[in-house]
Amino acid sequence: MTKPTLRIGLIGTGFMGKAHALGFTSAPRIFDLAFDLELHTVADVTAEAAARAQAGFGFAHATTRWQDIIEDPGIDLVSITAPNALHKEMALAAIRAGKHVYCEKPLAPLAADAREMAGAAEAAGVKTQVGFNYLCNPMLGLAREMIAAGELGEIRGYRGLHCEDYMADATSPFTFRHDPAGGGALADIGSHALATAEFLCGPITRVMGDCLTVIASRPDGKGGSRAVEVDDLGRAFLRFANGASGSIEGNWIATGRKMQHDFEIYGTKGALAFSQEHFNVLHYFNTADPRGRQGFRRIEAGPDHAPYGLFCVAAGHQLGFNDLKAIEVAGFVQAISGRTPEPFNFRKGLRIQTLVETIQTSSHEGRWLEVT
Amino acid sequence: MTKPTLRIGLIGTGFMGKAHALGFTSAPRIFDLAFDLELHTVADVTAEAAARAQAGFGFAHATTRWQDIIEDPGIDLVSITAPNALHKEMALAAIRAGKHVYCEKPLAPLAADAREMAGAAEAAGVKTQVGFNYLCNPMLGLAREMIAAGELGEIRGYRGLHCEDYMADATSPFTFRHDPAGGGALADIGSHALATAEFLCGPITRVMGDCLTVIASRPDGKGGSRAVEVDDLGRAFLRFANGASGSIEGNWIATGRKMQHDFEIYGTKGALAFSQEHFNVLHYFNTADPRGRQGFRRIEAGPDHAPYGLFCVAAGHQLGFNDLKAIEVAGFVQAISGRTPEPFNFRKGLRIQTLVETIQTSSHEGRWLEVT
Amino acid sequence: MTKPTLRIGLIGTGFMGKAHALGFTSAPRIFDLAFDLELHTVADVTAEAAARAQAGFGFAHATTRWQDIIEDPGIDLVSITAPNALHKEMALAAIRAGKHVYCEKPLAPLAADAREMAGAAEAAGVKTQVGFNYLCNPMLGLAREMIAAGELGEIRGYRGLHCEDYMADATSPFTFRHDPAGGGALADIGSHALATAEFLCGPITRVMGDCLTVIASRPDGKGGSRAVEVDDLGRAFLRFANGASGSIEGNWIATGRKMQHDFEIYGTKGALAFSQEHFNVLHYFNTADPRGRQGFRRIEAGPDHAPYGLFCVAAGHQLGFNDLKAIEVAGFVQAISGRTPEPFNFRKGLRIQTLVETIQTSSHEGRWLEVT
Amino acid sequence: MTKPTLRIGLIGTGFMGKAHALGFTSAPRIFDLAFDLELHTVADVTAEAAARAQAGFGFAHATTRWQDIIEDPGIDLVSITAPNALHKEMALAAIRAGKHVYCEKPLAPLAADAREMAGAAEAAGVKTQVGFNYLCNPMLGLAREMIAAGELGEIRGYRGLHCEDYMADATSPFTFRHDPAGGGALADIGSHALATAEFLCGPITRVMGDCLTVIASRPDGKGGSRAVEVDDLGRAFLRFANGASGSIEGNWIATGRKMQHDFEIYGTKGALAFSQEHFNVLHYFNTADPRGRQGFRRIEAGPDHAPYGLFCVAAGHQLGFNDLKAIEVAGFVQAISGRTPEPFNFRKGLRIQTLVETIQTSSHEGRWLEVT
Structure with missing residues (x-):
């Protein structure tokens, strides 16, 4: 057939x-x-x-x-x-x-x-x-599934990061990423932290932003320099519709950090910790473990965490960045067929832009804003 | 004699x-x-x-x-x-x-x-x-010394935490730590995060706070319950006099965390990362390391990091919590003798209270405040 | 063209x-x-x-x-x-x-x-x-290159592992991997530890083996059981032609371990440590680092470590298992074209079998054997 | 009173x-x-x-x-x-x-x-x-207790290390530790690895040793040099009375390692992993954890692990080396009172010496020896 x-x-x-x-x-x-x-x-x-x-x-x-x-x-x-x-x-x-x-x-x-x-x-x-x-990572899927199933209980706190150092060098030139319309660390990578936060905890309802330009100008590639107006790092306090609060940071001048897309999430029954620098692992704390035997478990991605098993026969082999892209493609193609909903459509992409801009405006105005 | x-x-x-x-x-x-x-x-x-x-x-x-x-x-x-x-x-x-x-x-x-x-x-x-x-830890001394000596270059970003889970259980009773006058997570442990931030980066000049009560009431020990008004977690954005920005979080309902007194500090020439859960180690990234050989170094506390050598003959043996207290006592006794300045006197203790209250007020008012 | x-x-x-x-x-x-x-x-x-x-x-x-x-x-x-x-x-x-x-x-x-x-x-x-x-990992290439370039000085000690738990369950059935002719943990995965050892340190000249059957019989899939003669774990002491000594362990009943293909290598000027459970990282200790600033550096795979850059634009993205296979294919295809030597040809495959059998014989005879 | x-x-x-x-x-x-x-x-x-x-x-x-x-x-x-x-x-x-x-x-x-x-x-x-x-560490006590209580099931494999680098510098002088009568890395620190092995798994019955002198001579402190006869690293295969097998390594030329007193122990129901470089933590894998949620748990020492609670009020504070010594003193004093058996008396000290010498002899003779 x-x-x-x-x-x-x-x-x-x-x-x-x-x-x-x-x-x-x-x-x-x-x-x-x-x-x-x-x-x-x-x-x-x-x-x-x-x-x-x-x-x-x-x-x-x-x-x-x-x-x-x-x-x-x-x-x-x-x-x-x-x-x-x-x-x-x-x-x-x-x-x-x-x-x-x-x-x-x-x-x-x-x-x-x-x-x-x-x-x-x-x-x-x-x-x-x-x-x-990054949302296509089976371990993020696991985290989301655990939260949805109530394995962490009620969510009480969230902390997300996406920090790298690719703009830490003040002599690296002005690029489209520094363009006043839409550029900056919050938009470029803080957006990942926001996407993960909503992927796991649901809608963000209010934000208080803190966005800064740290490297005031960069070489313009023509022997001169050009003023930078976009943020080099953007932070936000968050409120979620589920009642939890949290924070994120997007930072592209985080010296030494290559892929600090990390999160911790605290619930009444358990907690999760994750770092994209080791993205085949999810750390899980279960308050129901017996006294004296409690601790964060280092769960290695494996065939129990679909679709990992389609890539590798056993835990420990590990997926790579390009595998996440293959999962993304597969999800989109299946959605086109109508079998499954769109994993992250333009409406969701708009949502992230809305969050970014609300945070930027909040930072500019120095006050909390509703996310509309 | x-x-x-x-x-x-x-x-x-x-x-x-x-x-x-x-x-x-x-x-x-x-x-x-x-x-x-x-x-x-x-x-x-x-x-x-x-x-x-x-x-x-x-x-x-x-x-x-x-x-x-x-x-x-x-x-x-x-x-x-x-x-x-x-x-x-x-x-x-x-x-x-x-x-x-x-x-x-x-x-x-x-x-x-x-x-x-x-x-x-x-x-x-x-x-x-x-x-x-915690400030008496030789590795915090090392961090401060490295920053003061310019080993990290100009400081550009700071992120500090002090998260534990000792109040995560909603059935644990109301105590003096929940007293409206002076209690709460920010005062109790966020204060440590603030102390470390200023110890390393110098004075904080402006703050924007985000303090929340998550567990609204606790058993009063008499069969009833008592409303809690103090924060279970307190966050802040920070500005330092040295021009850097940062953030801290104090959180006593951080399920699974026992001593997450952590920081990361990013400079133009290097970065440091630290966790109190492994407090005999400081992680150091040096941008001057050759290409392809760069990475965070895991520096183990040892006799090169005074006063460690007075406790243990070699790196890897490790100091414990009570050793930090001995260092604190020694510092105070020497200050009494006039040999050295007071390491952390009442004026500095006041400073921490001032920071805590300014953050709390800022949170209440929903706006940035100067620290005076 | x-x-x-x-x-x-x-x-x-x-x-x-x-x-x-x-x-x-x-x-x-x-x-x-x-x-x-x-x-x-x-x-x-x-x-x-x-x-x-x-x-x-x-x-x-x-x-x-x-x-x-x-x-x-x-x-x-x-x-x-x-x-x-x-x-x-x-x-x-x-x-x-x-x-x-x-x-x-x-x-x-x-x-x-x-x-x-x-x-x-x-x-x-x-x-x-x-x-x-596993030898196709850019970080193993980096390790080999550093050793060859003398960055570690003279090699003095080696410790290699390949431990997993896929045969730890005594009720898992007898398979071809348990076949007396060529099966067992040493042949199946200890072989990887041997391949990595010679890849990094050059020829092994003498071995002393220690191979054991721990689970004496396994279900035969027909309702009965079948005696197992092959090793569930195999250890060896090693001597290298370069004068160094070392050890390896292959173990398929290592409860909880999914991909403990690890090594440490100690030289006069530096040391390396690696775990396949986090294979985009190599840990490097340089004795020339200044006192008080020494420590194992966590080097993240990146474009400086060819051919990583052909897969991902920046460090931290990470290769996965299937990417290693793509590198292997590429190496073989280039060898077929005559551009480069065969990366790991049948002669080298024979070498590994020879090492495995010599270790098994040594274990059986309880004495050191030359590898011929 | x-x-x-x-x-x-x-x-x-x-x-x-x-x-x-x-x-x-x-x-x-x-x-x-x-x-x-x-x-x-x-x-x-x-x-x-x-x-x-x-x-x-x-x-x-x-x-x-x-x-x-x-x-x-x-x-x-x-x-x-x-x-x-x-x-x-x-x-x-x-x-x-x-x-x-x-x-x-x-x-x-x-x-x-x-x-x-x-x-x-x-x-x-x-x-x-x-x-x-090192045996006085509450986390080693926990490990022993878990093994004794059958929490790991039947023990199948053990791997112990004690590696440091304090003799890695070939220019460091000849000392009493290099004395042919009783010196060497196996005696000096391999002895700790042996003590821990028996503390956890019970008596070792047979050994196969591999002891080497790597730095052939050292400065004699008088301008000349003196030949070294003792081992710089000593390895052994082990058989335990409980039927398990294992290995240890003692190594004082392990460049970069400060306190690698580590072990892993694999049982039918669980596994433990430990490193003295982070000795307030024990990693525990429980095969009874649900599928997809399994992983090594990082258990932090706390009041549940006596006598930790006498030193610190909560997990995460951490004991230091000198605290282990205080526990040792307390155990001995209580034994003198007759309340408890001697924790590690001369008979046990003799046992360690016997193991060391049997391994050395085994290495010299190139064959397995019974431990008598």
Whole structure:
């Protein structure tokens, strides 16, 4: 019995373009998807990059005009890994063309744009996905499942981080990530901390932000310097609809930290602790363990934590970053088939932008704000 | 050559009283102090407790009237480990009697009281010490020394915690720690996080607080329940005089956590990470390490980190909690001799109370406040 | 410019078959290989398994006769992931047909068989690869490079482990892994510890073995039980040609351990420590670090550690088990092109079998043996 | 009710002398001992050292003749922390004088001497103690208790280490620790690994040793060099009377390691892992934990693990090395009172020497030996 085919167009061939391509390649080999996937066309701004990606990733066609992908009626799904500022135009075009859209995070620099995109997708009835792939980790799935099942009891406190050091060097140049419209550490990586917080604990209702520019200017690449207006680190206090409180920090000048996407969550019956620097492990404290035998358990990801078992036969082997991307692809493809809901659609991507902007505004105004 | 003798009076014989007594006993055996220490009189509310402490700790005399210690002209130093609400009366009486005073933290429930105490001590010219003994850890000394020497470069970010779970059980009864005047997690253990933050990074100038009561009432021990008004967890955003920003959290309902007095500090040249759950270790990242060989170093406390070598001959042996208390005693005794400044006097204890109250007020008012 | 094509035949579609298929799929997308790879034919014993793998892994053809792959002149490379007992017959047939052979470990149950296979491959001039993929970890490459460059000075001691618990349950049935000819923990996973030891420190010259059967019999799957003769754990003392001594342990009844493929290596100038349970990290101690600042550094795998950067843009993202397999595939394909030597050919696979058997014999005889 | 007094004589005032003195001081303040302890006389070879210790440790008398302590009928207990070569003479003299003897490890350089000492003590009816204080750790007590109670099921495997780097520098001079009679890494620190192994798993019945001299000569302190005959690292395979097998390694040239006194123990129902570098923690794996929730639990020492609660009020505060010594002193004093058996008497000290020598002989002869 043959499956229908889903034809993929990919825009952008950098790190994330490669990660998408690998995801499209490995997902159907690891999961039993509803579709066969065909790598149809890849686009990049230079013919050389496009051709290299065509050959390297195994696409049938290459182009320097991303519009070719939009205009090709044979393409079903458009993956957007171009610079953030282009997400909106590309996604709206793809949606108008009736295609499903898989867009790297952030969905758009501004929540208003993201709202327009989410609305357009819903109106058009296409399926969408935003690339918050850390959520695809089976151990985050386990954490969410444990919380939902009440294994931690009532949630009382949350602390989330996403700290790295890739902008710690003051001599690293001004880039699109420093653009006043939508840039900054909170948007770039604090957004992951926010996504994880809501993934685990549900909606955030109020925030108090604290966003700072620490490195006031950066080289402009032309021998001069350019003032930076976006935050290098952004913190927030949080209130959740479930009654819990928490905090997050996004920080891209956290010297020495490479992937401190960490959280701790405290409940009346138990607690969880996690670090993305060792993302195949979840630490679990159970207050029901006998006295004198209590302690955080180091649970290693294994076949008990789906879909890990589709990748590796036993615990301890470990998934890697690109495996998370394959899980993300699989989830989106299954959603397109209608079997499952969209894992993280544009509406959810908008939600993250809304949280980011509310925190930024709160910081600017120095007061708590409702998240609307 | 004989040393002068410093005669000690101890008020309170619980866990902290014992820790003080052990400190007075071991400090002169480990350090070359300017004084011999004589355990003169111990006081507790019951004759039985006082007598047990007299015998157990090796005091010459016991009493049920703490005033006996104040009134005895032979006593030079009064250690106060009685309940927080009594600190002020006892300390002021001791100061008036011209005695040096070693008071457990918090110095007093309210900053106004602490201010009066600090002023009285300064006016009387006696030496004082507040028991923030985590600061006595050689690895915190190392961290402070590294920061002061510029080994981390300019400080850009700080994150401090003090989280435990000793109040996580909602059925544990209302105690003096829940008293509206001066109680709560921020005052009780968040104060440690604040003390460490200023110890390492210098003065905090502005704060934005977030303090919450999570367990609304607790058993009153008489079959009923009593409303709790103090915070179960308190968070704050911080600004330091050195230009850095940071955050702290004090949390006594942090399920599973026993001593999460942790910090991370990020500078332009390096970073430090620490956890009190493994307090003989400091993690250090040096950006000057060669590419491909960088990483947080796990520095084990050893004789290179004074005064560790006075306790143990080699790294890896490890100090314990009571050793920190011995270091605290030694520091105070040396300060009494005039050899060194007071390590953490009443003025500094007041400072912590001021920070706590400013954070609480900030939380209540929902806005940033200057620390004055 | 088009590349020549290497056509792949895969025998076996279980966990390892899937891992090979994924490796052949992702390697050319991640690495710039000398060949295009074509997934030509997959074989398994049942038509259903073969067809499922054909569709799932993306092979053009499927068969239930592995001989079809051997006999097809269009196939250049044969991947063997069938049960160990079949490796020899299949590999010799493939070699005779002039095909390159990629065989899962162990190369053969007995060293004598492995020797015949290695000799045949060399005589035929085909390239070979045995699947010791833990060696493909960039952090093991880093360790080897540091040792070779003298960064650790002279090597003085080595300790290697490979401990898991997949046979710890005495009620788990007798399998081919318990077969007297070639089974046992030392052969199955101790072999990894031996491979890593020689990968890092060079040839082992003498061994003293200690191999034990702990679970004397296991269910035979027919309601009875079957005596186990192979070891459940195997230890060895080692002497290396470089003058160092060491030890290894292979243990498949190590309750709670999932992937304790660990090592420590001590040199005159430094030391390394590693655990496969966190395989994107290498711990490095440098005796040249200044006093008071020394400690094991936790180096996170990153783009400085080739070929990590081809998979992920930054440190902290982490490779997974299947990425190691892609690196293994890439290394073999490049070797087939003649660009690089074979990373771990049949001669090296034979070497591991020789070490295993010498240790087993040494254990049986209770005395040190030369490794010949 | 007054207690009888036990008068202490201490021989030696170095690191271990200080540790003993601190133990005698703090033990009666922490434990409810059957005796009051009186620090009577301290002896060292120079008058200056003796006087300094008298004042520093709080002894009533000082002497340069250790025989004064033996000859003083008022002294009940003699603590010996002099160089190893003197242990025998001093201990036998003390025993002959009817005194209880507390001797630092190793009991004597040679088992024959230790045997004579143990026999003499038993004949004289005095109580003895050898200073294997790592065994006094509450977490080792917990481990032993769990094993004895069957919480791990049947024990199947053991792996113990004691590795440090204090002799890793080839330019560090020849000392008494390199003396052919009784020196070496196995005797000095491997002995701790052996003591822990038997403490947890019971008697070792057979051994196969592997002892090596790595640094062939060391500076003699007179401008020349002196050949080293003792081992720099000693390994052993072990068989236990309970049927389990295991291994240990003692290594004093383990670059970077400060206190790697570690063990793992695997049973049919659970496993334990421990490192002295973090000795307030025991890791415990319970196979009865539910699927998907299994993992090593990090148990923090606390009041549930006696006698921790006598030192600290709550988990996470942590004991230090000197606290272990206080526990050792308390155990010995209670044994002298007859309340409890001797925790680690000369007979047990002899046992360790016997194990060390059997391993050394086994290594020399290259064959397994029974431990007799």
